[in-house]
Amino acid sequence: MTGADTENGKTLGVAMIGHAFMGAVHSQAWRNVHRFFDVPVTPRMVALGGRDERRTKEAADRFGWASFETDWRKLVERDDVDLVDICTPGDTHCEIAVAALAAGKHVLCEKPLANTVAEAEQMAEAAARADARGVRSMVAFNYRRVPALALARRFVAEGRLGELRHVRAAYLQDWLSDAEAPMTWRLRKEQAGSGALGDIGAHIVDATQFVTGEPLVGVSALTNTFVPKRRSAGGGEEDVTVDDCALFTGRFASGAVASFEATRYALGRKNAMRLEINGSRGSISFDFESMNELWFYDGDEPAERAGFRRILATEDAHPYVSAWWPPGHLLGYEHTFTHEVADLLTAIGGGERPSPSFADGLRVQRVLSAVENSAANGSRWEAVDS
Amino acid sequence: MTGADTENGKTLGVAMIGHAFMGAVHSQAWRNVHRFFDVPVTPRMVALGGRDERRTKEAADRFGWASFETDWRKLVERDDVDLVDICTPGDTHCEIAVAALAAGKHVLCEKPLANTVAEAEQMAEAAARADARGVRSMVAFNYRRVPALALARRFVAEGRLGELRHVRAAYLQDWLSDAEAPMTWRLRKEQAGSGALGDIGAHIVDATQFVTGEPLVGVSALTNTFVPKRRSAGGGEEDVTVDDCALFTGRFASGAVASFEATRYALGRKNAMRLEINGSRGSISFDFESMNELWFYDGDEPAERAGFRRILATEDAHPYVSAWWPPGHLLGYEHTFTHEVADLLTAIGGGERPSPSFADGLRVQRVLSAVENSAANGSRWEAVDS
């Protein structure tokens, strides 16, 4: 007997541009999402975009894309493509996204949305215009889809933390800790936009705004470049033109105060995306290096029995988890992308706006811009444009 | 331009029997293994076996199997099937595996290998005969493929723990903790063989033998059934005929002493498969609820600086990890099955014997049998047959 693949329903042609780290993990999400989630439209992996023909073809084969293009403009125009997934460096996001939306394609765009506020504004406007025609867009802040962080958001929304007082966020990596590590594009301002700030600082800015449900309204910042020159691939040295770390304080709309730190020099911390929030009724704490755990302090408990509890966010009752395995059978990094794509397909299929929107991405960009301005002006307080 | 799927090399037709929890996770492994690992043969998911036509067809569609069969014998005989993956309850393993091996199909069989030593012996003999003809077999003790545990094995093999003195293993779950939870097939001796002992005790017996590189030579055991009757689906009550927990001590061949505990009544412990080993030079500690971490104590360090270190087993230098994501980007439960299938395909492609073999599975079965005998005889010491 023959079993057809699950394509008896509606399908969606997906094209992805970029096939490095983000391309690999997005491919895994597109390939598997409908095996676990009851999405209203099933993705077809129709084409991969890349610049180098041989490498793009190899990546298409490996990741399971049915065809490939070396010119992203062709890909954006193809009739069999309904959605464009942008996994390229930040300096190319704006042009591709605007073109794709204009061509009537839904867009999923990696973070940070853009390298500048101006580009992000242009993208948010394009997204708003497209949205009026039913064309959807989403920025890929995947950490919103960590079950433990989605649960944290739920707790805040339910009032379990009460009035929020403190937000404490950090994203600590150490891959630049070795001063002998060579130069990369991520350390060039013209390509990367910024350093730790835009790459990982953007994640914690979005995550805190997501979990608190509030915007940051002002910041004071300090950035630093510990290793100002690095060995070039071609020999010789090249200037590092981005920040190695960014530290900032901030205030949320309701008055909560916050501290942020993003760095690639926290030796021993590999991917410690951390968040703690203290409210008047409860607190939560999270570290991505133990991503299946949410720590929750319930201030309503009597002192005798109160304590931070380690919630292993692997129960059916937790966000996204019922699609997967039994309790205690952990999920990993890539699952956050599968959740992201599941939510996006659900929104598209249901005619709803996916979240986070390009407007949310713009809001993050404005915070990053305020951080840079403050750091350039003696840490003076900078209001975040709204 | 057209990109073909990565089938320019050799492929292997895979059929899987059973489509419950284990079927879902095995499917995920077969679907994705060649996207991450450079396996010498690429799996084709040709057929799924199940008893109920409608449910089997639905599962084939969902999991991505190209066809299905409701009679496993037909499936085992199909020419397009090169490997049979057995994900059914333990009482069916022997018959299917022996038939598949006789038909010249490679076999991957879920654990425990069988419900009795006699069946396991028959299977091990069939495997040995098949092996002489180049037909391979493997028992699916997936925990061997947790990177942190594979790293623990490496440390022991390198002598970093020195002479082994203590092994402390536990597998703690709590899904039967509620006495009102209904009866399931897992609590009937005729289907499940045993309770916590065979289901999860088997895992820690295999894991300790794997990491230490030594067989258990004797045990003393205690089993218990906390809730002797449970509510039947059809109304009324049914006797629970298996153990709810099994506690045993043991000795390894070299003289290390061990304690084991398997239970489904450890309220709050969801999938705490734990292992600690203390040697004369070092110690390791592991808990599956934090499966990306191996804790290592290096006894060669001076007292001033010695301490259990948390190795986040997500570095390229760690087993299996270089196929996946950057450091600190965690893997999950399902990855252990992808690793298992990668190793199996590599062995088949390279003409080598995969591990753990059916003989290894038989060895585990003999330990379980000794445990049952000891528990039935006042905890008296039982030698394990070798």
Add this chain to the structure above:
Amino acid sequence: MTGADTENGKTLGVAMIGHAFMGAVHSQAWRNVHRFFDVPVTPRMVALGGRDERRTKEAADRFGWASFETDWRKLVERDDVDLVDICTPGDTHCEIAVAALAAGKHVLCEKPLANTVAEAEQMAEAAARADARGVRSMVAFNYRRVPALALARRFVAEGRLGELRHVRAAYLQDWLSDAEAPMTWRLRKEQAGSGALGDIGAHIVDATQFVTGEPLVGVSALTNTFVPKRRSAGGGEEDVTVDDCALFTGRFASGAVASFEATRYALGRKNAMRLEINGSRGSISFDFESMNELWFYDGDEPAERAGFRRILATEDAHPYVSAWWPPGHLLGYEHTFTHEVADLLTAIGGGERPSPSFADGLRVQRVLSAVENSAANGSRWEAVDS
């Protein structure tokens, strides 16, 4: 103006015998107890007993004892002595305690109560006779006075764990891990009675009986001596005549099953006295290496919010803590002895029986004896005399 020491109330003359590790820590308790606890009688540190004159005098000076004796019989007879605190090795406990009780002195005796059941029985009888005359006795199982463990006992007594199913206890040290470490009296059966079993195994037997509120009714055991000979102080080698480790399973009166392990070879574990109990409604977990923490799982919480919570047992609401510092200001090892002495003085002053009694000490001794019998008889099940 002159301030007298706080001796306007009733006082109690204390004599302590033995001035090694236990003597130092008991002295600290006697010296400070009334500075923190409102005890009805204030201790006077009147005399220290020891065998060597010079060393005893030095210890008396250092620890703050007003006089010393080199013959414990004299000390037991002194009129200014109301209580005798026995901190000597186990082979001397019986003779001293019986004599002190006969002389009408209250007795605090270090654990294990004795080296044999026969001695312990003799002591328990002497204690019962003395008690009829208002002379009190107590065995120094100090771990009962760890605030976190006293809190665990409270939770069990309040029914927060429901019906108890699993007890998991271990006492892990590593000071004998080095096979080159020299011989000590603790490794000679005639002085120490047993090895890890009596020294640290006794603690976990008492602690589990205390926290559960139930007696152990049967055990099955395995002991081992990893290093059978050690270097003598005088040169040459000497046989180790005690166990290096003891592993046993057991059953409590109500049917809970238990595992125990005591060892001095768990490399990297310094004083890991651990206890976990799983019940039908809740669980607790404790490790002395984090002695200010009790982990509690409340099974009444919904799955979404359930998790082991880390209760930092430093609140006024926790046992013993209100006498000390503000929340989060940790207590240490020695405080358990101050609590012990506070409870003892309170009982004496109030005319009540202190706990644990010599009868409790005897009950532990009978468990240790059953463990030894089982280990000597192929791990066969041994009922514990009651």
Add this chain to the structure above:
Amino acid sequence: MTGADTENGKTLGVAMIGHAFMGAVHSQAWRNVHRFFDVPVTPRMVALGGRDERRTKEAADRFGWASFETDWRKLVERDDVDLVDICTPGDTHCEIAVAALAAGKHVLCEKPLANTVAEAEQMAEAAARADARGVRSMVAFNYRRVPALALARRFVAEGRLGELRHVRAAYLQDWLSDAEAPMTWRLRKEQAGSGALGDIGAHIVDATQFVTGEPLVGVSALTNTFVPKRRSAGGGEEDVTVDDCALFTGRFASGAVASFEATRYALGRKNAMRLEINGSRGSISFDFESMNELWFYDGDEPAERAGFRRILATEDAHPYVSAWWPPGHLLGYEHTFTHEVADLLTAIGGGERPSPSFADGLRVQRVLSAVENSAANGSRWEAVDS
């Protein structure tokens, strides 16, 4: 035989002023220090100073002071007093300390040294003048004497962390989290000087300067008062005139960047004085709620075996520990004061300058002042005076 107290050597008459929380813990240190440490001079607890006669007398009795005075000036002049220990609120430190030093008494002064930079300068000058006459002074930053933090300092000094890049410090408490908690003197600027900043922020400023061995050279700060009015004891409401929290970034002399946070509103955090330092070769991490642990990452280890290790700082090889108990037998909060007093007596006896000096206390005060200035000026960068 009579055993004299250990006063055959030199003694030092100690007077303490203030008998609240700090008085209790200092008394415990003075009472016991010579029982554990071989100090060259033995303290005599000669007099306690307080304002209320009855309460001072009671405290003297309870804590073990031989006499008391209600006028601190008399106490400072007494011939039997060699050292004055100041445990009063910050607004009185300057006057008492200057008078005591002028009277030729050694001084131990609680932190923060003073409520203003001007007072701290006056005190540091008085200390310098006294020092020329052999009269010693010390400010009581007790956290320097946590064994784990003293070990951290040792690691930095030995170069085990390499070049320092990041300092991350926080002192989190929650005792004001409840908006209904009543007014206290600690929330009045005129008495307390500042709020969380001076009370607990001072500790982390000193601790980071101590462990790094470097001064902070600039800061940018944000302070907040979450609950601006609180219920008075007499009824009605009173304005809170100090900060509830202070967040600041900073730079150390060598270029390391830092973040600091001090708050009494971190619900669930009881005394979480935390410090993490990342260098080019290694990292350390500490949390006072687990005060016996130092976490150390050795960047020289190969990636396969690198990880933060939990050093249980209870070994003889660790600072201060050999005076106490065997490995794994934890120390508590009060021990840091005993260590402080031991170091002070050792310095006095040896004719050396104790540390931290009043000049160190002044340096902390200048940082606090810069923090307040920055917070009052839109978080602008403030250089710290040197």
